[in-house]
Each structure stands twice: as structure tokens, then as C-alpha cells.
Amino acid sequence: MSVTIVPVGLLQPLVPGGSTVLSDAAGKTVSEVLAELQIDSDLVAMVLVNSRQVPKDTVLSDGDTVKLIPFVGGGRR
Amino acid sequence: MYGYGGSILRVNLTSGEIRREPLPQDLARDYLGARGFGAYLLYREVPPGADPLGPENRLYISAGPLSGLLVAGAGKCDITTKSPLTGGYAGASVGGLLSAELKYAGTDVIAIEGKAPRPTYLYIDDDRVELRDATAYWGKGSLTTEKALKEALGESFQIATIGPAGESGVAYACISHDFGRQAGRGGVGAVMGAKNLKAVAVRGTRSIPVAQLERYRELARGMYAACKAAxxxxxxxxxxxxxxxxxxxxxxxxxxxxxxxxxxxxxxxxxxxxxxxxxxxxxxxxxxxxxxxxxxxxxxxxxxxxxxxxxxxxxxxxxxxxxxxxxxxxxxxxxxxxxxxxxxxxxxxxxxxxxxxxxxxxxxxxxxxxxxxxxxxxxxxxxxxxIAAREGLGAVLALGVRHAAATFGHGSEAFAMQVKGMEMSGYESRHAPSMLLSYMTCDVGAHHNRSWAITYDIARGRDAVTPDKAAKVIELQHIRPLFDCLGACRLQWVELGLDLGHYAPIVEAITGVPRTWEDLLTISERVWNLTRLYWFREVPGFGRAWDAPPPRTYLEPVETGPTAGKRISREDAERLLDMYYEQRGWDRDGRPTAAKLAELGLADL
The missing domain is CATH 1.10.569.10 (Aldehyde Ferredoxin Oxidoreductase Protein, subunit A, domain 2)
Structure with a gap:
């Protein structure tokens, strides 16, 4: 019962080790998981679950791989 | 000249005269390329007060020093003219293969003036340059025309064309290229149509001289490797x-x-x-x-x-x-x-x-x-x-929402979503002050591509109206349009995170002219101030009021969704402008000060 979270680029340092496997994320939405990881949801440009783009209110399932794509050069910093 | 096609191709459609002149070295030194060339030539050559749709207006189609070289995203072409939509500066960017082909034909700028006596297209095959009859294509759509010209001339020609909207003078007609790429904004297509110029077809077979070939190759490989690994x-x-x-x-x-x-x-x-x-x-x-x-x-x-x-x-x-x-x-x-x-x-x-x-x-x-x-x-x-036919209601809408609101009246000005006469692009900004400021101060009107700052609002707090937001807009207004001077795409940086540190070394390796990133940003700031001066010269009474946001942004809160209830007050919009002008070295009316112009080498303007 696990979900793999793979932050990309600028988001990587926000998750220790660069990616993480969450054992209790199934049944939660992407937004809820982002909040738990203290990642600002509004700065995540795209969320891909199993290589398909989804909205952040998508409920995650066991075995999902979640890739988080940030904006980079848009004036974030 | 290393890195450049080496010439300005001048085409007078009225007289039919076509001539090439060498690209001036000081133009390349001070304005770099593409957007920089267009802004400079527009200011210097088009007479003050010119009718945008008259023969005295000119259309500049320009490549940059990176165009056509093995540099990630080096496919951007700039088209500059006096805008029939706004009456001020218009600089539109289009991707595809046009600017590379121009460079291979030994050309950095095509400068088009006058008006052809009949529908015409410009044919460029290296040094063979002709004005050809386009009667058979007039009235045809852009996609249809591009296909027909490719069939007539060969697949190796790159085509830029207008459609019926450009022919009829729609104030936001675009110039189309590569079956769906557009020099979209400001009505550059209407200027082409007013000149009876249906299309430009170009093929080039030359190479571009590079100053430091091995260094260039190494840097280019590094850029592509970084993108592919992103x-x-x-x-x-x-x-x-x-x-x-x-x-x-x-x-x-x-x-x-x-x-x-x-x-x-x-x-x-x-x-x-x-x-x-x-x-x-x-x-x-x-x-x-x-x-x-x-x-x-x-x-x-x-x-x-x-x-x-x-x-x-x-x-x-x-x-x-x-x-x-x-x-x-x-x-x-x-x-x-x-x-x-x-x-x-x-x-x-x-x-x-x-x-x-x-x-x-x-x-x-x-x-x-x-x-x-x-x-x-x-x-x-x-x-x-x-709209394209300028028939019925379309005749009013064809001149833009500012004109339509003035025609319809009854308070419709409040929800005509435009700045300086240009319609707003795709970001509702009532909860994003730096994005709104980007629209207010953009040098063509309410367009996003000079400063896309909405993620800065999110990162720093969407309610905040603070000096750092004006600073961020200015920073982006120098970085992003710099890509338009280089003839390169910004998306490798924006999306893939390609480090900006790649650019100055490769410009230097290609052109042989020592440049730091700061040098390049100074050129970009020079161009920004020059386009501002152009507005002051061309638009009677131009000043602070032209940077005001559409009234809807301060009169009406957002109706639904995550930003429901949000708006930015007129007072906050004015505070943003104060911060912006001060940091830019402009006076309270938004005019560059003499000190700022002297700093940028524009003291004579």
C-alpha cells in the first residue's frame, strides 16, 4: 500500500532524498499529499500520475507514481 | 561579421527597388539582433506620425545572432512595425524556421517599405530577390497560401504569409508561418496587407561564419545535453x-x-x-x-x-x-x-x-x-x-476592443480588457499584482511574454503590493525580451530550467565579441527604454494614463473560483506604477529621465 512521489528539478530539494515512498497516501488527494510534504501546491505546474496529467484534487491509489513538475524561469524566486 | 547573415535587405514595394546594405557593426554591437534591430530601425527610419497602414510605415523581419545556429531553441524571428492596433510600438515573435533560413540567405533584416501596386510576394533565393505577382493567392487563407507556395516553389522555401484578415486590415491580423506559428500580436499582418504584400518566401544555402568554432561546438553540445537531461x-x-x-x-x-x-x-x-x-x-x-x-x-x-x-x-x-x-x-x-x-x-x-x-x-x-x-x-x-471580412459587427470588432468600447459606449470601456489598445492575454490577474503590473507596463500592450510574473506573486504572497514585485517585473522585462534580441526561444529556460549562464559564452563564441550576461541585459534595457520613447513620440499625450489597467480589474471582484472576491484597487495599481517608474529611472509620468537615457547611450534621443 504505497504511493511514490517524484518531485522534479527545483522541487527535488523539498523532499529529502529527492523522492519518497509514502505508505499512507492512497485515498488522499494530490493536494493533501503536497500539503503534508509542505510543497506549495500553486507552484507545481503539472502533476503526472502514472505518466498522465491529472488535476490536484485527484485521489491517489495504491501503487501510483506521482511526478511533480515545477515552473522554473517564470519569476518564481 | 561572425554570427550574422551580414546584410539588411531593403525592399521598396512602391518603386520595386531592392538593395542590400552591409549590416552596420555598431548596430550589432549596441542592439544585438532581431527585436533590437527592429526597435532601432523603427525609431530611426519611420517618420514620426506615420500612418501604420500607410506606405511610410515599415515592416522589419529580423533574425538574431543565435538564429540558425546549433543553439537550443534558436528558431525565433522578430517582426517589428508601428502598430495599427495601438498606434505605438509593435514587436511580434514567431518560431519555426524563418529566421534560420534568412540567415542562410545572408540576411539579418528584411526592411520593407512602400506599397506594391498589386498583390505581390517577396521571393528570396540567396542573392536572387524578386517581387512576384501574388494575385492568384490574394483572398486565400494563410494555411492554403503557405501550402500553395510550397508546392509552387519547393519544400525548401520558408514562407511567411497573411490571410484575409491581413488583407482587409484587421488591427490584430497576424503573420503566419510553418502551418500554425504566428507573429501574433499588434497587427503586423495588417501592415503587410496594407502594403499589398501577401507573403515572403525565402531559401538560403550559405553557412554562418562562427568566430570560435570549437568553443561554440562544445558550448552547443552542453546546452543540448542539459535540455535532454532536464x-x-x-x-x-x-x-x-x-x-x-x-x-x-x-x-x-x-x-x-x-x-x-x-x-x-x-x-x-x-x-x-x-x-x-x-x-x-x-x-x-x-x-x-x-x-x-x-x-x-x-x-x-x-x-x-x-x-x-x-x-x-x-x-x-x-x-x-x-x-x-x-x-x-x-x-x-x-x-x-x-x-x-x-x-x-x-x-x-x-x-x-x-x-x-x-x-x-x-x-x-x-x-x-x-x-x-x-x-x-x-x-x-x-x-x-x-471580423476577418470586416462585415457587420465584425467591422467594429476588427479594430480591437478599445475601439469597440468607444463605439458601443454605455460603460463598456470598463470591461474592454486591454492596455494601450492591445487585448489582454491569458492570465486573469486580480490576485496577482506583479502579473497585472506586467500587463500594464508591457511595451506592446497587455501581453504576457515580456514578463510572466504570476509565479512570483504566488511565491511571495498574492496580496502583497511591494517594491520587490516591481523589481521582479523589471528583471523579467530585461531577461525575456533579451531572448527576442538573440533570436532564441525562452522556453528551454522557463520550462526545462536551462541555466541562463549558457547564453553569454555562446554569443561570445559565435560573434567573437566579448559579452557578459550583464552586458546583454544592458542591451535589453536599452531596447526597453527605446520602445518607451517611441510611444512618447508617436502617441499624443502618452504617459502614465496609458499604463492603467482595464477598469474591470479594480472595479469588479472576480466572480467565481479560487480567486473569487479578489480585485486590485486603483490605488494599489498606482502604487505599483510609482514603484516601477522609480526603479526604472523614469519620471512620475513614466518617461525615461535624461540620466537613465545617458546611462544607456540614448542621450541623443
């Missing part, structure tokens, strides 16, 4: 700009029903994933691109192909006209592309007309019996065709 490449390539549709709705920035809202309830049916699954056939790249964001689509419901829709089209034709079927949006995109209409301004014009109708400001007597309503693709396409 962890975001897969996602950005799969969805292109359409990938941000979902995000724009989640943060309440998606223009909906003429910017009444920042959230479209049916946005999932327009998302990048929906589009990819429903209509995308393949990816499509510009010259030298390692991350092809163009999506070539087939719209089964209508039996047509289209490149896109890009995010901006989905925002302005989709959400802003409340179309909830990606196939309808893609079809309207195709209609705009064939007619030669900028989808951003056209989407605004259609949505503005529908809101005027809903409010009873216009009626069936004005629309020729057409019942205008949001969410109806037939209404959208009917209005697009009327």
Missing part, C-alpha cells in the same frame, strides 16, 4: 503549453467569460491531458529545438488539422468564450489560423461582444440577427469570419 522534459514535451491549463484554473487565473472569472467550470475538458488523448497527432518543433512543445492535432469532428491549441488559444477562445469542447476550441483555432487572426485579441473581441449583447448594450440590430451567447462555437466562428 527532468521536466518528458512532461513539457508531452503537453506543451497546454500543460498549464489545469494549473491556471487551480490558481484562479484562467480568463473566463470575458475575464469575469478566473476559473472555468469545464476546464478539465480543455486540459492538456484531454487534448493529448483526443486530438494530438504528433509533436512539432521549431528550428534547433530540443523540446518540441508544438502539438499538431487532427480535429475529427470538423475534419481539419491545426497546430495547437496553445495555452493562450485555449484560454482566450476556450475559457474566455466558454467553449467546453477541445475539438470546438481547436476548430476555432484553425479558423483563426486560416483567416490570419491573432487568437488572443480575437478571443477577447468575441467575448467582449457577447458580454455587450448579454448586457443589452448591443442587440440583434447590431449583430445582423445573430444571438450572441457564451459557449456557442457557431457564434464564435461566425464572429471570427465577420
Amino acid at each position: 527532468p521536466g522534459l518528458e512532461a513539457w514535451q508531452k503537453y506543451g503549453t497546454a500543460g498549464v491549463t489545469t494549473w491556471a484554473n487551480e490558481i484562479g487565473a484562467f480568463p473566463t467569460r470575458n475575464f469575469r472569472s478566473g476559473f472555468f467550470e469545464d476546464h478539465s475538458s480543455l486540459s492538456g491531458e484531454t487534448m493529448r488523448a483526443a486530438i494530438v497527432v504528433t509533436d512539432k518543433a521549431c528550428f534547433g529545438c530540443p523540446s518540441p512543445c508544438g502539438k499538431y492535432s487532427f480535429v475529427r469532428k470538423y475534419g481539419v488539422h491545426v497546430e495547437g491549441p496553445e495555452y493562450e488559444t485555449t484560454a482566450l477562445i476556450g475559457g474566455n468564450c466558454a467553449l467546453s469542447d477541445i475539438e470546438d476550441v481547436a476548430y476555432a483555432n484553425h479558423v483563426c489560423d486560416e483567416l490570419g487572426l491573432d487568437t488572443i485579441s480575437a478571443g477577447n473581441a468575441v467575448a467582449f461582444a457577447i458580454e455587450c449583447y448579454e448586457r443589452g448594450i448591443i442587440s440583434k440590430a447590431d449583430t445582423g440577427g445573430l444571438e450572441l451567447r457564451f459557449g456557442d462555437v457557431d457564434v464564435v466562428c461566425a464572429l471570427l469570419r465577420q
Whole structure:
């Protein structure tokens, strides 16, 4: 019962080790998981679950791989 | 000259005279290329007060020092002229293969003046340059014309063309290239049409001299390797700009029903994933691109192909006209592309007309019996065709929403979403002060590409109206338009995170002229101030009032979605301008001070 979270680029340092496997994320939405990881949801440009783009209110399932794509050069910093 | 085609090709359509002159070294030194060349030549050569659609206006089609070289994304071409939409500076950027081909034909700038006595196209095959009869193509759509010219001349020619909207003088007609790429904004296509110039066809077979060949090759390989290794490449390539549709709705920035809202309830049916699954056939790249964001689509419901829709089209034709079927949006995109209409301004014009109708400001007597309503693709396409033909209601809408509001009256100015006469692109900004400031101060009107600062608002607090926001807008207004001087695409930086440190060394290796990143930014600031001076010269009474946001942004809160209830007060908008002018070294009316001009080498202007 696990979900793999793979932050990309600028988001990587926000998750220790660069990616993480969450054992209790199934049944939660992407937004809820982002909040738990203290990642600002509004700065995540795209969320891909199993290589398909989804909205952040998508409920995650066991075995999902979640890739988080940030904006980079848009004036974030 | 290393890195350049080496010449300005001057074409007088009135007299038929064609001549080449060497590219001045000091022009390359001080203005770098493309956007810089266009801005300088426009200021110096087009007489003050010129009619944008008169023969004295000129059209500059320019490549940059990176164009046509093995540099990631080096496929951008600049088109500069005096805008028939705004009366001020117009600089439009188009991708594809045009600027590379220009360079291979030994040309950095095509400077077009006068007016041809009959429909004409400009034929360039290296040194063979001719004005040819285009009567057979006049009246034809942009996509049809490009195909026909490719069939007549050969696939190796690159074509830039206008459609019926450019011929009829629609103030936001675009110049089209590579079957769906557009020099979209400011009405550059109308200027071409007013000159009886239907198309430019160019083929070049030369190489571009490079100063430090081995260093260039090494740096170029490094750029491509960095792009290919970027962890975001897969996602950005799969969805292109359409990938941000979902995000724009989640943060309440998606223009909906003429910017009444920042959230479209049916946005999932327009998302990048929906589009990819429903209509995308393949990816499509510009010259030298390692991350092809163009999506070539087939719209089964209508039996047509289209490149896109890009995010901006989905925002302005989709959400802003409340179309909830990606196939309808893609079809309207195709209609705009064939007619030669900028989808951003056209989407605004259609949505503005529908809101005027809903409010009873216009009626069936004005629309020729057409019942205008949001969410109806037939209404959208009917209005697009009327606009291109400048018939019926389209005759008013064809000159932009500022003109339409002045014509319709009854308070419609408040929801004409424009700055300086240019319609606003795809970010509802009532909860994003630095994005709103970006629109207010952009040098062509309410366009996003000079400063896309909305993520800065999110990162720093969306309510904050603070000096750092003005500083960020200024910083971006120097970085992003610098790409338009270089002739390169900014998306490798924006999306893939390609380090900006790649650019100065490769410019130096190609041109042999020592440059730091700061040197390049100074050129960009020089160009920014020059375009500002152009506005002051050309528009009577120009000043602070021209930087005001559309009244809707301060009079009406966002109606629905995550930003519901938000607005930016007029006082806050004025505070942002004060901060911006002060940091730019401009006076309280927004005019560059003598000290700033001297600092930038513009003291004689």
C-alpha cells in the first residue's frame, strides 16, 4: 500500500532524498499529499500520475507514481 | 561579421527597388539582433506620425545572432512595425524556421517599405530577390497560401504569409508561418496587407561564419545535453503549453467569460491531458529545438488539422468564450489560423461582444440577427469570419476592443480588457499584482511574454503590493525580451530550467565579441527604454494614463473560483506604477529621465 512521489528539478530539494515512498497516501488527494510534504501546491505546474496529467484534487491509489513538475524561469524566486 | 547573415535587405514595394546594405557593426554591437534591430530601425527610419497602414510605415523581419545556429531553441524571428492596433510600438515573435533560413540567405533584416501596386510576394533565393505577382493567392487563407507556395516553389522555401484578415486590415491580423506559428500580436499582418504584400518566401544555402568554432561546438553540445537531461522534459514535451491549463484554473487565473472569472467550470475538458488523448497527432518543433512543445492535432469532428491549441488559444477562445469542447476550441483555432487572426485579441473581441449583447448594450440590430451567447462555437466562428471580412459587427470588432468600447459606449470601456489598445492575454490577474503590473507596463500592450510574473506573486504572497514585485517585473522585462534580441526561444529556460549562464559564452563564441550576461541585459534595457520613447513620440499625450489597467480589474471582484472576491484597487495599481517608474529611472509620468537615457547611450534621443 504505497504511493511514490517524484518531485522534479527545483522541487527535488523539498523532499529529502529527492523522492519518497509514502505508505499512507492512497485515498488522499494530490493536494493533501503536497500539503503534508509542505510543497506549495500553486507552484507545481503539472502533476503526472502514472505518466498522465491529472488535476490536484485527484485521489491517489495504491501503487501510483506521482511526478511533480515545477515552473522554473517564470519569476518564481 | 561572425554570427550574422551580414546584410539588411531593403525592399521598396512602391518603386520595386531592392538593395542590400552591409549590416552596420555598431548596430550589432549596441542592439544585438532581431527585436533590437527592429526597435532601432523603427525609431530611426519611420517618420514620426506615420500612418501604420500607410506606405511610410515599415515592416522589419529580423533574425538574431543565435538564429540558425546549433543553439537550443534558436528558431525565433522578430517582426517589428508601428502598430495599427495601438498606434505605438509593435514587436511580434514567431518560431519555426524563418529566421534560420534568412540567415542562410545572408540576411539579418528584411526592411520593407512602400506599397506594391498589386498583390505581390517577396521571393528570396540567396542573392536572387524578386517581387512576384501574388494575385492568384490574394483572398486565400494563410494555411492554403503557405501550402500553395510550397508546392509552387519547393519544400525548401520558408514562407511567411497573411490571410484575409491581413488583407482587409484587421488591427490584430497576424503573420503566419510553418502551418500554425504566428507573429501574433499588434497587427503586423495588417501592415503587410496594407502594403499589398501577401507573403515572403525565402531559401538560403550559405553557412554562418562562427568566430570560435570549437568553443561554440562544445558550448552547443552542453546546452543540448542539459535540455535532454532536464527532468521536466518528458512532461513539457508531452503537453506543451497546454500543460498549464489545469494549473491556471487551480490558481484562479484562467480568463473566463470575458475575464469575469478566473476559473472555468469545464476546464478539465480543455486540459492538456484531454487534448493529448483526443486530438494530438504528433509533436512539432521549431528550428534547433530540443523540446518540441508544438502539438499538431487532427480535429475529427470538423475534419481539419491545426497546430495547437496553445495555452493562450485555449484560454482566450476556450475559457474566455466558454467553449467546453477541445475539438470546438481547436476548430476555432484553425479558423483563426486560416483567416490570419491573432487568437488572443480575437478571443477577447468575441467575448467582449457577447458580454455587450448579454448586457443589452448591443442587440440583434447590431449583430445582423445573430444571438450572441457564451459557449456557442457557431457564434464564435461566425464572429471570427465577420471580423476577418470586416462585415457587420465584425467591422467594429476588427479594430480591437478599445475601439469597440468607444463605439458601443454605455460603460463598456470598463470591461474592454486591454492596455494601450492591445487585448489582454491569458492570465486573469486580480490576485496577482506583479502579473497585472506586467500587463500594464508591457511595451506592446497587455501581453504576457515580456514578463510572466504570476509565479512570483504566488511565491511571495498574492496580496502583497511591494517594491520587490516591481523589481521582479523589471528583471523579467530585461531577461525575456533579451531572448527576442538573440533570436532564441525562452522556453528551454522557463520550462526545462536551462541555466541562463549558457547564453553569454555562446554569443561570445559565435560573434567573437566579448559579452557578459550583464552586458546583454544592458542591451535589453536599452531596447526597453527605446520602445518607451517611441510611444512618447508617436502617441499624443502618452504617459502614465496609458499604463492603467482595464477598469474591470479594480472595479469588479472576480466572480467565481479560487480567486473569487479578489480585485486590485486603483490605488494599489498606482502604487505599483510609482514603484516601477522609480526603479526604472523614469519620471512620475513614466518617461525615461535624461540620466537613465545617458546611462544607456540614448542621450541623443
